[in-house]
Amino acid sequence: MTDYNLGNVIIEGKTKKVYEIVNDSKLCFIQSKDRITAGDGVKSHELEGKAAISTATTAKVFQLLNQAGIDTAFVKVASETAFVARKCEMIPIEWVTRRLATGSFLKRHPGVEEGYRFNPPLQETFYKDDANHDPQWSEEQIISAKFKLNGVTIGKDEVDIMQRTTLAVFEVLERAWATRDCALIDMKIEFGVDVNGQIVVADVIDSDSWRLWPSGDKRLMKDKQVYRNLTSVTQADLDTVKRNFKWVADQLEYLVPPASSLVVVLMGSPSDEEHCKKIAKYATDLGLRVQLRVCSAHKGTQETLRVLAEYEGTGEKVVLIAVAGRSNGLGPVLSGNTALPVINCPPFKPENVAQDLWSSINVPSGIGCTTVAYPESAALAAAQIHALHDHLVWSRLRVKQLKNFISLKQADKKLRNLTF
């Protein structure tokens, strides 16, 4: 049952049906089916409950990707077995990323042992064509096809952006799964172009889309490969496949945690507030939790150490950012009295930059605080420290790099064709 007023069927595939939504031309409704297929539809079975498990899986994966900052078509869950997405024209290419060699790669590359590790992950593209078993396509073939979707012609720039995005999607999900002691071995995604001409990760991402090996052990695989490998299919086999898929959907509940990694910005004076709020804005955008405190090591040494003891006492993982103008005693005093990381970010005045900077970096022996010049740098440095244990913060940093790449590409595309 759904609250949406469904229009025409846009397309019906093996495992889902896509509808128009009456009165909303920018969205569509993706209804999952209780059907599992493999070998490009050659093997096919009814699997009661699969639509709900698949929808729950796709929703969690896309929420995680959206939270990391990746642009996807996913909008929201509409019912137990359906979700709403941005209406896209789909690019008929499967974008595959592999960390370990297995599956069809081994057939195409005889001699390579299963488990060969790709650093960076290997990327491959396949043209979606069931009748010809999805042939592998080169970048040149994709560009030469000149796909035109919602007004966008897929050329070299678009292919580069999709390649980079595919890699980021894989790495974000690989990190997330690692927190559940599961190795993401390889996966496939697809892209669409929405009605505004934006390229977004689309389709579904569920247990059909990847190979997932708990503890990196192939024998424990929890993905559709279990079904693909069956020569005859019994009800007991289907029950096992369903149990595996449900296990994956349940694990995903743990992969989207609320923001938890803490950054404490300590300022030497309330006059530093504006500078500190800039740091706080950048840090929250990176998925960090921020607290602002006022304490001067010069004017209130004991109080500063008491505030420090509050954070030492929580046992939480905390990064400290010291914001102190003129003579910076705050950062070095904090650093000399804690093992927590301390980053100095002095609020420089243009006329005193040289002297003030010197007071942050010319510290006595035994002091390990670091110094950055800009609020954004302070937030990024704190995020890099937290990213060592927080996969969501790691993902935000990873996607920020991707966004830098995309915006430079788009700017270059816009400007390189200008004539004067």
Ligand code: OK8
């Ligand atoms: C795809 C990575 C792995 O599942 C089938 O057998 C066919 C088809 C279907 O009907 O769903 N699936 O078209 C598909 N192609 C690649 N992948 C698909 N799901 C994923 O890509 O993680 C696959 O799960 C590499 O796969 P490989 O080694 O078969 O090329």
Ligand code: C2R
């Ligand atoms: P007041 O507003 O107290 O005069 O401070 C502050 O961070 C501020 O930028 C003027 C500037 O002096 C800085 N300050 C320090 C310390 N305490 C205050 N550098 C310290 O303990 O290092």
